[in-house]
Amino acid sequence: MxxxxxxxxxxxxxxxxxxxxxxxxxxxxxxxxxxxxxxxxxxxxxxxxxxxxxxxxxxxxxxxxxxxxxxxxxxxxxxxxxxxxxxxxxxxxxxxxxxxxxxxxxxxxxxxxxxxxxxxxxxxxxxxxxxxxxxxxxxxxxxxxxxxxxxxxxxxxxxxxxxxxxxxxxxxxxxxxxxQSLPARVTADTGIDALTHAIEAFVSRKANLYSDAQALSAMALIAPNLRTVFADPSNDAAKESMMLGATLAGIAFSNASVALVHGMSRPIGAAFHVPHGLSNAMLLPAVTAFSIPSAPVRYAQCARAMGIATQGDSDDMANQKLINELKMLNADLQVPTPADFGIDKEAFFALASTMAEQALASGSPNNNPRVPTIEEMVAIYVSLWE
Missing domain, CATH: 3.40.50.1970 (Rossmann fold)
Structure with a gap:
């Protein structure tokens, strides 16, 4: 094909x-x-x-x-x-x-x-x-x-x-x-956006050999350098790696499509004015944990490409390391929870079903390894407050 x-x-x-x-x-x-x-x-x-x-x-x-x-x-x-x-x-x-x-x-x-x-x-x-x-x-x-x-x-x-x-x-x-003049918050949010592009392109149902090569290369460039550029914006080598990684991740998802994180992220941004990369970051650990059972080998490959798991790790171990890393990355990059961002919990919960419907209508969730129901997406939204 x-x-x-x-x-x-x-x-x-x-x-x-x-x-x-x-x-x-x-x-x-x-x-x-x-x-x-x-x-x-x-x-x-x-x-x-x-x-x-x-x-x-x-x-x-x-x-x-x-x-x-x-x-x-x-x-x-x-x-x-x-x-x-x-x-x-x-x-x-x-x-x-x-x-x-x-x-x-x-x-x-x-x-x-x-x-x-x-x-x-x-x-x-x-x-x-x-x-x-x-x-x-x-x-x-x-x-x-x-x-x-x-x-x-x-x-x-x-x-x-x-x-x-x-x-x-x-x-x-x-x-x-x-x-080089980016504020630290923008550096973090756009960097996590790029990492999400690479991961979602690799696990997408529309992934192909070409997009896989770009996505894996992007993860290898972004993951080791994201914390560095956040803490030290003068580090040219890290900046160059991040920029190339973001471009390769863009090529990857443009030719394979994004998946559930992006589908669910867009409605949060539209309804509550959360920057796109930030809403991706809020969702990435929870959506990854939800999706791993349907693509454990693929997600384990992501962990190895990011340098947080070794070839000797089992897929289960690699995937646990991946989830842990995504949570730690959010902590290190000071990603706020929806509550910390200032979103009203009642309003968020009241819109959860509508946001899930909008996510599904975008088509992106259908590219996910595990295609969610509306109820499962609502549950993921709710879990962001736990």
């Missing part, structure tokens, strides 16, 4: 990769880019640096910096309005997952029109949008190499999963030096 593998057409990876932006624009035969970013990138001077590189190369660029964390239908609409003011021929997406996800949505709506809900799963959006050059500034989402975007519908609080070739950037410039 063959598997379709989807990647950006152009990738530059390593120190200084972002400085190839002008060459990349010209190589795509584009002349009029729109830079999509956020206020943080403007304040840090990252967007000005990209603008300077482009203008030095004779390329005029406009900047749209009104993207928001966890992008919404309204924020995307503002981006589309900005895009429609000029005949832009490509979009440069600079930032974490939110600006890149925003750029993907703007590229599709800017070319094809309609509303965001018209493009949500189960529709598969394979028609091409405006070309996107993605420059990630976090080692986490892998959005620069994925065919997904997540946009929140404010009216329903649904985090809409949008899937297809149309959302794959045409180029990715992966420069770990852009992660």
């Amino acid at each position: 063959s598997h379709q593998i989807i990647l950006p057409r152009v990738m530059h990876i390593g120190k200084g990769a972002s400085e190839r932006v002008a060459d990349t624009v010209k190589g795509l035969n584009c002349r009029n880019p729109l830079l999509v970013t956020d206020k943080v990138m403007v304040e840090l001077g990252y967007s000005a640096a990209i603008v300077n590189i482009l203008e030095t190369a004779g390329i005029t660029v406009d900047v749209f910096s009104d993207t928001v964390p966890e992008p919404t239908v309204a924020s995307i609409s503002r981006g589309v309005d900005a895009f429609n003011t000029q005949p832009y021929d490509c979009i440069i997406a600079l930032g974490g997952g939110s600006p890149i996800d925003s750029a993907k949505a703007i590229a599709i709506l800017g070319k094809h029109g309609g509303q965001m809900k018209d493009y949500k799963f189960p529709r598969v959006v394979d028609e091409a949008g405006i070309p996107i050059i993605a420059i990630p500034t976090t080692a986490g989402t892998g959005s620069e190499v994925t065919r997904f975007t997540i946009i929140t519908d404010e009216d329903t609080t649904e985090k809409m999963l949008c899937v297809g070739l149309g959302f794959m950037p045409i180029a990715a410039l992966v420069d770990y030096t852009l992660t």
Whole structure:
């Protein structure tokens, strides 16, 4: 059985990769880019640096910096309005997952029109949008190499999963030096997001030999370095490993899909405004424990790839070490419980069934080794308070 593998057409990876932006624009035969970013990138001077590189190369660029964390239908609409003011021929997406996800949505709506809900799963959006050059500034989402975007519908609080070739950037410039100004909390949350991508891609029912290779490599890069970059943001070697690991994890899940953690995480983020990586971290130990009985060999391989189990450990021992490690990782990275985050317990429990239904509707739980019922997902949500 063959598997379709989807990647950006152009990738530059390593120190200084972002400085190839002008060459990349010209190589795509584009002349009029729109830079999509956020206020943080403007304040840090990252967007000005990209603008300077482009203008030095004779390329005029406009900047749209009104993207928001966890992008919404309204924020995307503002981006589309900005895009429609000029005949832009490509979009440069600079930032974490939110600006890149925003750029993907703007590229599709800017070319094809309609509303965001018209493009949500189960529709598969394979028609091409405006070309996107993605420059990630976090080692986490892998959005620069994925065919997904997540946009929140404010009216329903649904985090809409949008899937297809149309959302794959045409180029990715992966420069770990852009992660050096991240706050520790963002470093931790995006790092756990990347680790979750790798684990879920490997245990996914849609996993294949290619995605397995990327996922195992990603785990081997991320697991030994996540605590280091959290404690010491000046460690270049650890930062470089995390950035490459996040990109490989993105390639893995883009070609194998995520599973139950992500399915259950999105509704928490939409309803209670929990950052995506953080809600993944809250769920990862409990979902892993729930899922191991249906894929003990696969999860044991994850533990060995992460360096927390040896080849001499039995699968049962490796899996116990995996669960313990995920719990300790949350403790070491100061991941709050839902209660510590400030979520109201009554409100959370009242929405648990709705969140489970939304998770199931996203399709991700069906990729899990152990496909849950609504009742089992509710039980996992409830367990987060124990």
